[in-house]
Amino acid sequence: MPRLARLTPDTAVGTSRDLLAELTSRHGRTGDMVATMAHSPAVLSGYLQLSRAMGRAKLDRRISERVSIAVQTLQGCALCLDAHVDAARARGVDEEEIDRAREGTSADPAIAAIITLALQVYRQPTSITDEQIAALREFGHSDRAIADVVGIVALNVLTGAFNLVAGLTPGSDSGA
Template sequence: MPHITPLDPQAADPATAATLQAVKAKIGMIPNLYATLARAPAALNGLLQINEAVGGGRLTAKEREIVALATSQANGCGYCLSAHTLLGKHAGLTPEQTQAARAGSGATPREAALAALAKALVDSRGHIDAATRERSRADGLTDSDLLEVVANVAAMTLTNYANNLIDTVNDFPAVDVALAA
């Protein structure tokens, strides 16, 4: 049972109800996380705005899902691992790429760099050492990419922490937080 219940869109103020309906129109559903964040419209709107911004960046949808999976694994968020496993599949990730991203690795040097950097950002609370930064660059990440990974990690950390606090009821096909052996 969640520690904070989702807001029924019918009970929301008009602006929040409109935001939730826009989410439903865009993705076909109102995920429980979004309905719960609607209890704090600033949190919901902030998440939607950062997602819109990073969605228009240089990283592809597949690359953003790699970052999302690595971040969610590092933060132990089962809800986001479930959601982004599904979203990653739609973005073109194979099951093997999904597992590699969750482990902080990848099928190509660039994919591995994205996942490793996301994991390192979470593990070090953003205090990346020079060797990690230079390894990321050597594996094909530009300065723009490095900063977009930070923005994507920040967005995912918001959702990971919210889900971990709330214990959000998973409305996606469930994925075990433990990595497959």
């Protein structure tokens, strides 16, 4: 059961009202997470900006979805995990790779290395070494792709933590 109320353009105030009205006019509706984030204009605006920015990430979406699956498996946000699994499937990631992502790995060593980096960013960024970054480059990952992983993890931490605090679960969301 949600812990925080869902807001609408009619019930939100100030910047949140304006953001929700804009999103509703563009998309027809807002999902529970976005509508609930509207309690904090700073959180809602920050989420929207980071989400848009990460939409321009260099990292292939089939890889970034696996990164998100790995992070959300650890974080425990079922709503986010379901969304990222669905997105991975839509991009052609097979079930074995989705299962591997849940385990924090991949059959492809280059993807496994980027997932490992993401999980270290999530758990303990101080453990990342120069050698690890060099190995990522040897796999063909650019500095931009490596940096994008940090953004992907940050976006997942924000959305997952928010959903967990707000009590949003699968079935309660009516779209993002």
